[in-house]
Amino acid sequence: MATTTTLAKADEGTATATHAARIEHVSKSYPGPTGQQLVLDDISLDVAPGEFVTLLGASGCGKSTLLNLVAGLDRPSAGAITTDGRPALMFQEHALFPWLTAGKNIELALKLRGVPKSERRDKAEELLELVRLKGAHGKRVHELSGGMRQRVAMARALAQESKLLLMDEPFAALDAITRDVLHDELTRIWRETRLSVLFVTHNVREAVRLAERVVLLSSRPGRVAREWTVGIPQPRRIEDAQVAELSVEITEELRGEIRRHGQH
Amino acid sequence: MASTDTTRPAKEGGDLAGLEAGLDALETVQQGRTPFRQTLVEKILPPAVAVLLVLAVWQGLVSFEIVDDPTKLPAPSDVWHVVHQAWLQGELLGYIWTSVSRGLSGFLLALLIGTPLGLLVSRVKFVRAAIGPILSGLQSLPSVAWVPPAVIWLGLNNSMMYAVILLGAVPSIANGLVSGVDQVSPLFFRAGRTLGATGLKGTWHIVLPAALPGYVAGLKQGWAFSWRSLMAAEIIASFPDLGVGLGQLLENGRNASDMAMVFEAILLILIVGIAIDLLIFSPLERWVLRSRGLLVRS
Numbered sequence: 001m002a003t004t005t006t007l008a009k010a011d012e013g014t015a016t017a018t019h020a021a022r023i024e025h026v027s028k029s030y031p032g033p034t035g036q037q038l039v040l041d042d043i044s045l046d047v048a049p050g051e052f053v054t055l056l057g058a059s060g061c062g063k064s065t066l067l068n069l070v071a072g073l074d075r076p077s078a079g080a081i082t083t084d085g086r087p088a089l090m091f092q093e094h095a096l097f098p099w100l101t102a103g104k105n106i107e108l109a110l111k112l113r114g115v116p117k118s119e120r121r122d123k124a125e126e127l128l129e130l131v132r133l134k135g136a137h138g139k140r141v142h143e144l145s146g147g148m149r150q151r152v153a154m155a156r157a158l159a160q161e162s163k164l165l166l167m168d169e170p171f172a173a174l175d176a177i178t179r180d181v182l183h184d185e186l187t188r189i190w191r192e193t194r195l196s197v198l199f200v201t202h203n204v205r206e207a208v209r210l211a212e213r214v215v216l217l218s219s220r221p222g223r224v225a226r227e228w229t230v231g232i233p234q235p236r237r238i239e240d241a242q243v244a245e246l247s248v249e250i251t252e253e254l255r256g257e258i259r260r261h262g263q264h
Numbered sequence: 265m266a267s268t269d270t271t272r273p274a275k276e277g278g279d280l281a282g283l284e285a286g287l288d289a290l291e292t293v294q295q296g297r298t299p300f301r302q303t304l305v306e307k308i309l310p311p312a313v314a315v316l317l318v319l320a321v322w323q324g325l326v327s328f329e330i331v332d333d334p335t336k337l338p339a340p341s342d343v344w345h346v347v348h349q350a351w352l353q354g355e356l357l358g359y360i361w362t363s364v365s366r367g368l369s370g371f372l373l374a375l376l377i378g379t380p381l382g383l384l385v386s387r388v389k390f391v392r393a394a395i396g397p398i399l400s401g402l403q404s405l406p407s408v409a410w411v412p413p414a415v416i417w418l419g420l421n422n423s424m425m426y427a428v429i430l431l432g433a434v435p436s437i438a439n440g441l442v443s444g445v446d447q448v449s450p451l452f453f454r455a456g457r458t459l460g461a462t463g464l465k466g467t468w469h470i471v472l473p474a475a476l477p478g479y480v481a482g483l484k485q486g487w488a489f490s491w492r493s494l495m496a497a498e499i500i501a502s503f504p505d506l507g508v509g510l511g512q513l514l515e516n517g518r519n520a521s522d523m524a525m526v527f528e529a530i531l532l533i534l535i536v537g538i539a540i541d542l543l544i545f546s547p548l549e550r551w552v553l554r555s556r557g558l559l560v561r562s
Binding site: 071072073086087088089091093095097098099100108109112113132133140141142143144145146147148156160177178181184185188 | 280281283284285287288291292451452454455457458459460461465469470473474476555556557558
């Protein structure tokens with residue numbers, strides 16, 4: 001269980017920080033063909049330490065844009081975002097570097113964080129064990145299956161020892177069986193590491209399956225439409241009756257949001 | 265890991281690990297090595313047959329006296345004789361070494377200049393707008409055009425040859441790196457930035473390795489250009505004190521109206537060019553592509 005001890009360090013800061021991420025009145029616009037195009041409009045959202053929040057929305061709601069802003073890859077046009085340290089980010093594509101082996105990908109993250117060379121190999125092995133890929137250290141990225149790649153990507157993100165993990169539809173490109181398994185894995189790892197997670201998806205059931213809180217964004221521009229607290233105890237299953245019930249309710253709301261766009 | 269399972273209900277249970285191991289095993293593709301026999305039949309045999317055919321036609325032209333003037337077309341055996349003599353007199357390796365050492369050291373110099381130049385052009389917008397088009401334009405300029413000015417500026421010496429090699433190879437290497445960087449998925453830059461690889465760290469850990477396939481293609485072309493430029497320079501600047509390289513050998517053959525020697529020089533130039541590519545650049549390229557899963561087995 002060495003993995004939990006190394007990763008538990010993330011907890012030390014949470015005693016003082018009251019938010020893993022704080023998004024305050026954030027707007028973002030891009031220059032478009034008809035002047036400035038407003039993508040995000042006055043979004044306010046807090047992620048508490050150790051909380052799992054999903055951002056849910058149809059296309060055009062700017063959920064990926066918001067995630068990029070939180071990751072610091074882009075700047076908001078208005079408002080402020082504060083995070084407790086630099087967040088880690090996982091993409092829909094695994095974004096592993098194909099010129100490195102699975103293990104070396106993780107070691108690069110450790111190196112860039114300043115972990116001494118002598119410790120990197122062991123830490124990488126620990127992280128691979130955490131995502132149940134023991135023995136995959138020397139594997140090339142193209143030798144791994146889609147699910148394995150996302151697990152290595154998860155291990156690489158965890159190597160940053162950030163307090164906040166941002167996930168941009170990380171399982172959208174996987175087949176249903178693999179996705180289910182990775183949901184279980186993510187829940188397990190989230191509970192073991194007590195990370196805060198901000199997870200973007202357009203899949204309602206996935207949002208309900210994973211999150212403690214589901215935030216629905218409206219589209220064009222993206223605004224916080226509604227929030228749900230998911231009280232169903234973890235671990236859940238995507239086919240659980242309670243998950244299905246809440247999903248139906250959220251889907252209705254989401255469809256209502258989408259319908260508004262067809263009316264004018 | 266089993267100890268953590270106690271807090272969870274049985275439905276998630278320990279079977280997740282087993283399920284995952286099963287999925288991993290099902291989805292992992294096994295790859296074996298191509299058997300040698302297949303390599304022989306598919307890769308080695310066809311070019312060998314082609315070479316033998318050319319030799320047969322050549323021998324036929326001479327034997328059936330279709331071309332019966334040995335000052336125009338020497339027999340393959342005459343050319344072989346000349347090569348053999350040069351080998352026996354210990355001159356053959358000298359010719360080759362003179363040219364290859366010039367070519368490779370010129371190429372290494374071009375590498376040292378072309379790499380930072382390419383990096384600068386690909387990463388700095390102003391530099392790219394300023395000299396990017398010139399750099400690609402230079403690629404289409406035959407490097408032999410640089411021989412006359414180089415002779416006037418530097419005289420008939422080795423520096424002049426290096427200058428011509430550099431002018432031929434630097435644009436290729438720099439352009440290769442630029443197109444390599446351009447083809448890198450923006451995703452890698454974003455991933456690199458979230459991991460903290462910015463500035464020089466980003467260049468070293470992300471940009472350069474990501475651009476390696478394009479860069480190696482540029483190196484390959486850079487070598488071809490170096491070799492051609494050098495031969496042009498050696499033919500024009502054949503001055504005895506400079507040592508006899510393959511270009512000078514060709515020029516000497518022409519002066520002596522010794523067609524067998526001319527053919528000997530042409531063949532050696534061709535073979536050395538191919539050999540360097542086969543021994544250095546092709547394996548390098550294959551290694552880069554294979555390690556990234558970019559080489560499709562055919």
